[in-house]
Amino acid sequence: MAKLISRRSLLICAAAAGLAPVAGARAAMLPATREERLLARAKAALEYHGGVVKRRDRIAIVDFSLPSRLPRLDIVDLEGGRVESMLVAHGRGSDPQHSGWVERLSNEPGSLASSAGAYLTGPLYVGKHGRSRRLVGLDPGNNNAEARAIVVHGAWYVSPAMAHERGKLGRSEGCFAVDEREIDKLLDRLGEGRLLFADKS
Structure with a gap:
């Protein structure tokens, strides 16, 4: 639990401070944490894709270097510094042996x-998984997202109980699948026109 609190605290501090450098030679020597590096990359992607990502108040970051049993999808409020974290599944093709870790x-x-890179959140729709959100891949590593029907949706195989009992979640077909009890919150927080950034830190 301490690790999760520490991770969330780091993201909150970095988001609220805008990752501003700390003055002083000693501060310049301190290495950035994994969380800070991934947040910095997400913010760089937000700037790079600023022409299409119109809503810049809030982003989502998925850290595929963490196992699926841990909350690794962070909704980051870039204006207020608040961070909300939740479980998210990865694709079965990323974890053929179902170890709970992303291998590829x-x-x-x-x-x-699963694919890495920056995604633009698209419109809501109702499909076989209920309320879902379409995604547009913005980078060479995920620009087939629409053709592959990579979306955000809820799934029965994502829950704290499953993470606790099995030590891992179920797997999607490449989509960002979250707890069915969390999907409405995620869809509302991460409305159309925002950035979702996923990669290994």
């Missing part, structure tokens, strides 16, 4: 794997 990331159609 792929943009290939039919790979059933």
